[in-house]
Amino acid sequence: MKIEVWSDYVCPFCYIGKRHLEEALEKFPQRDKVEIEFKSFELDPSAPVNTENSIQEILAKKYGTSLEQAQNMTDRMSQQALTVGLDFRFDTNIPTNTFDAHRLTKYAKTKGKEADLTEILLHAHFTLSKHIGDKGTLSELAKHAGLDEKEALAVLNGEDFSQEVRMDEDEARQIGVQGVPFFVINRKYAISGAQPSDVFLNSIQKVWEEENQTSPLQPLGTEGMACDENGCEVPNSKE
Template identity: 85%
Template sequence: MKIEVWSDYVCPFCYIGKRHLEEALEKFPHRDGVEIEFKSFELDPNAPVNTSLSIQEILSKKYGTSLEQAKNMTDSMSQQAATVGLDFRFDTNIPTNTFDAHRLTKYAETKGKGAELTEKLLHAHFTLSKHIGDRDTLVELAKEAGLDQEEVMAVLEGSEFSQDVRNDEDEARQIGVQGVPFFVINRKYAISGAQPSDIFLNSIQKVWDEENQTSPLKPLATEGMACDENGCEVPPTKK
């Protein structure tokens, strides 16, 4: 089974949804048969790398609300994050552009470190209040994930993996992704949003059962007289 996850590193519900999915997979008896692939999605491709605005100011401007209302929004998200063991610190959060972070993750995937870097980027942004649009920060996080510093710097200084990010985003538009997180299972089934872990578990189990059933037929009657590779079962003669 393959689960593809479209998400962005500055999306709080993407981090929460990731935890919900992980919680579900911990209870799934066939976890070893599940492959997770993260796909690139930029909530705001035009976001500046550096800004003097806080996340509350950005939300207030975007939704036309007061700063107090925007703070209530971030407080609510922090409370939801806490239910899955995440510590969101919006008061010191650094808004930024995530294109380089997505490019770097594409490189990390070629080295088998995509999952490690994805987690580090989310944790750095939401909990450590690091500037994940800053290339020095990205190099630091990549090193922590076990990637070669010189190779990482070369990727960030060039344009490598840009098309890979754009391909993910084009694909998201083609399949109708309106927001993230967005989960696609076996290219057939979709889950939108940071659903509770039990919904993930039930959905994954249902897909697994459907994909692994030995026959598409539903039995209406069983245990009748039949023959198999061992021969035919002959019922006793009535006297």
């Protein structure tokens, strides 16, 4: 089973949704048969790498609200994060552009470190208040994921993996992704948003059962005479 996850590193619900999915998979008996692939999605491709504005100021401008209302929004997000064991620190959060972070993740994927780096980047942004748009910071985080720091920095200083990021974003538009997180299970079912873990578990179990059932047909009556690979056996006649 394959689950594709479109998300962004500055999306709080993407981190919460990731935890909900992980909680569901912990209860799924066939967890070892599930492959997770992270797909790139930028909430704001035009966002500057460096800004003097706080996340509250950015949200207030985006939604046309007061700073106090924006603060209330981030407080509510922090409370939701706590329910899954995450510590969001919006007061020291550093807004930035995530394109390079996504490129770095594509590089990490070639080294088998995609999942590790994804978790590290989310934690770095929301809990550690790291500047994940800064190339130096990103290369240091790559090292924590078990990647070569110099090689990661070389990737970041060039244009490598830009096309792979754009392909993910193009694919998101083609299948109708309008917000993240967005989860696609076996290209058959889609889950939009940070749904409760039970929703993920029920969906995963449903797909597993549908794709692993031996036959979609329900038997009627008892088994009659038939032939198989071993031949045709004639049952003994009843006296």
